[in-house]
Amino acid sequence: MKLLLILFIFCGINVYASEVVKYQLIIKEKNVEFTERxxxxMTINDSIPGPTLTFxxxxxxxxxxxxxMNTETSIHWHGLILPNFQDGVPYLTTPPILPGKKFIYKFPIKHAGTYWYHSHTGLQEQRGVYGSIVIKPKKQLLKYDKDLVLVLSDWTNENPDEVLRTLKRGSDWYSIKKKTAVSISExxxxxxxxxxxNLWKMRMPGIDISDVYYDTFLINGxxxxxxxxxxxxxxxxxxxxNAAASTYFWTTIGDTKAKLISADGVDVRPISVPQVLHAIAETYDYLITIPxxxxxxxxxxxxxxxxFATAILGQGEAHLAKRITPPDYIKRxxxxxEMSMDHNMNMGNDNKMEHKMNHEGMMDHGMSHEHMMGHDDSEMKEKSAPSYSxxxxxxxxKTTINDTNEIKDITLNLTGNMWRYVxxxxxxxxxxxxxxxxRRGETVRVVLNNKTMMHHPMHLHGHxxxxLNKNGEYSPLKHTVDVAPMSSVTIEFPAKESGDWFxxxxxLxxxxxxxxxxxxxxxxxDERLKNFALSNVLDMDTHWYTWAKTQAASHFSSIEITSANTRNQLNLGAEYGWNKNLEADFSYDRFISDYFRVYVGANADNKIEEKLGSVDTVGTIGIKWLLPYFIDSNLRLDSDLNIQLAFDVDYLLFPRTSFFAYWEMTNDFGWKNSLPSGRKSISEYVWNSGLEYIFSKNLSIFASYDSRFGAGGGLTYIW
Ligand SMILES: [Cu+2]
Known part of the structure; x- marks a missing residue:
């Protein structure tokens, strides 16, 4: 009884000591002008970013x-340790907030640091639904005068869903617009x-650092x-x-004595660094002195x-921050x-190429491997590309985890392809x-192997x-880790929460x-999720994207409509030559691997030129395979037992001009229809080739010769 009473008093005091800090966030659609347009x-309390929540x-x-808004939303508290139900991933941990409705999040604030919050619904974060969280420690140990939150972000005037659709259709437009695409002539x-x-051989379109074109970059809006x-x-x-949707930033500070003191909310040993590659969703704190x-x-x-974006702290002439040389795409x-074809076979146990690339400054996390530290300074100075590790x-x-825990080893290869943006x-x-x-009580160790040419900032919720780095027992604690292209990082954490974590x-x-x-x-x-099916989260990548291309020219006109998701694609196309040559094609493609698909379909064309009445329709089955050097190949068998082989290429010849060519051979071996006597087979050829000048994301002009339609020129419109 006495014990109970003491417990009660103890708990009572504890509850009494906790202050409930309330905030209200209203998410609304609103017009903004970050550029002239x-x-x-989507704003929070009428602003982008939303307010700083201080605890x-x-x-x-x-x-x-x-x-x-008239669409559902959510808020996730990025980096906070909190009960699973409060984590704010709609349909996974928390109900979505339906249009016109509200949700009250309530959770204890367990640790100090700099964090942030953002919508976890669709691509809303890119539209402005993000803000900062500052948590003061109970006892302030660090001495400083003022706090200043700097929220970095990227802004596009385009609707983010449209951005994703553009990426899905394999458009080069953003890199052409940013001038980061390297053409053959350059x-x-x-x-x-x-x-x-060599890149094309590996089916990599080029050195691509960021996928999207941004109209501007922002610090606190x-x-x-x-x-x-x-x-x-x-x-x-x-x-x-860094609240950007898809931009890493090189950050530099004009105060040469600035100290990096905290990463992802957790204090680190203060250190001066010339520049930081600030990955998406990470937070870094610095102490600076106003001169x-x-x-x-x-x-x-x-x-x-x-x-870039810039902030001036204080008054008077600015002590400028170090200028980081932008990447030289030609040099890269x-x-x-020198990259090897089998790069993705031998990573992990043989990181020679990575080492080489590090040495030459190609990778930004250039010094991320211990053996690099052995190089002498003269070699280091040769590098022109900035580095951060x-x-x-x-x-x-010390951050070591109880070594009596059982270890659960997990390997995750970061995979994907730029071609189809999967x-x-x-x-x-x-x-x-x-x-x-x-399982609760075990130590989860995850090896992340990046098999792609892009950086991926991997974030674990609620932990x-x-x-693991060269500091061994003092390896830092983080909630988001950058995995540089073709490199590998190991993370580990004690499993001590409950529920499902993203x-x-x-x-984004x-x-x-x-x-x-x-x-x-x-x-x-959680019972409270019973009306919110988990499939809504799982299916985020099964969305279908549709695009169409029409061409109107002096020698022909055409339309192609494509609809695709991760593994499936529907294609419908028709071409009509003014010389009354007609062809229409439909197919359903199933991707077996990144570059290989099988398909069934139908094809119609008029065998006899200038006689539209004689349209011949056949069923088709076949395979399409994107070969090295981006040669699109197509081998098919039709219901007349003809075999057709086709190749298609499209290369950027000059910064805005591409070269395209198509070649097709159809062979009739007489397996179904009898051939004229004395003939073993009849071959028919179709080809075309030309140049296209790209005006904008949607519009280009072209000139071509086609073996069916003759020579001519016209417009291409993609939507
Ligand atoms: Cu990624």
Missing amino acids: SVEA TEGDIAEIEVING AISGGAFSGLL KNTISYPELKPGEVVRLRVI KNGSVEFRALAQDGSG TKMAS YDVLSSKM WSLNGKTLSEADKIKI FFRV FHCHV YHMKGGMARIFSYGDKR
Whole structure:
């Protein structure tokens, strides 16, 4: 009884000590003007980013989120350790917030640091649904005068769903617009042609750092922002959050004595670094001092070099931040000539190529391997590309996990292909894979092997994991880890939560494409989710995307309609020559692997030129295979037992001009219809070739010769 009473008092005091801190967030559609154009965005309390939510360790957060839109929404609290039901992944952990409805999140604030929140519904984060979280420790140990949150983001005037559809149809437009695409002529004049060929051999369209074109980059909603209220001599804690949808930033600070003090909310041993490659969804805190004689510049350069945002801290002449050289795409393409074809076979045990590329500065996490540290300085200085490595992060406390735990080893290869914009783990998208089962009490160790040419910032909800680095027992704790192209990172964490937790690439378009998994403790699903089927999460990558291309020219006109999801594609096309030559084709394709598909379909054409009445329709089956060098091949058998073989290519010859060619051979061996006497087979050939000048995402002009229609020119319109 006495014990109970003491317990009661103890609990009572505890409850009493926790302050309930309330916020209200209203999500609404609203027009914004980040560029000259007014575009519909999604705002929180009328702004982008939303307000900073400030708490103190030990508080109870009570956040009412009101959906003022006519589409459903959600808020996820990125980096916070909280009960599974409060995590805010709609249909997985938390009910979605339906149009006009609200949801009250309530959870204890367990740890200090810089975090953020964002919508976890569709691509809403790209539209503006994000904001910052600052949690003060119970006892402030670090001495500084002011806090300043800097939320970095990328902004496109285009609807994000349209962006994804454009990527899905394999458009080069964004890289052409950003001038990051390397054309054949540029490669030749820059001595990088063999590198380009080598990339094509591996079916990589080019050195691609970021997939999307952005109209502007923002710090706290402005491309250039200043904080004149910061006074000379003041020590300021910068809390930098990368809330971009698909942009890594090179960040630099004009205060050369600035110290990096915290990563992903967790304090690290203070260290000065010349630049940080700030991955998507990570947070970094710095201590800077406003100089006596002027201001300090904080600069965030988009990793692909396509733009930057800047903040001026203080007043007077700015101490400029270091300028990071934007990537040289020709040079990087040149280096690709030495990449080996079997790069994705031998990674993990033989990282020679990676080592080589690191050495030559191709990879940004250039020093991420211990053996690199052995190189002498003179070699290091040869590098022109900037580098940053997690090795600078050393935890203040040992982070080792109880070694009596059983270890659960998991290997996840980060996989995907740019050609069809499909992203996956171990070759499977979220909808195709099972949950990853983990058990409370074990240590989960995950090896992440990036088999692609892009960076992937992998984020685990509701946990901190150790990122194993050269600091051993002091390896840092993080919630988001960058896995550089063709490299490997190991993370580990003690399994001590419950429920199902999302794990995904934080490039929003990669996540939506299927690069995600669920780590499951195997607990019973929360009763409150019973009306919200899990399939709504799993099916995020099964969406169909449709696009069409029409051509109107002096010699023919055509239309092609394509509809595709991860593994399936429907194609409908028709061509009509003004010389009354007609062909129509339909097929259903099933992708067996990234580049190989089987199909069934039908084809109709008029065998006798200029006689539309004699249209001949056949059923078709066949295979389509994207060969090295992006040669699209097609082998088919039709119901008349004719065999057809076709090849199709399309290369960027000049920055905006592409060369295309098509060649097709149809053979009738007389297996069904008898051939004229003395003939073993009849072969028919069709070919065309031409040049296309690309005006915009939708419009180009072209000139071509076609063996059926003759020579001519016209317009291509894609929508
Ligand atoms: Cu990714």
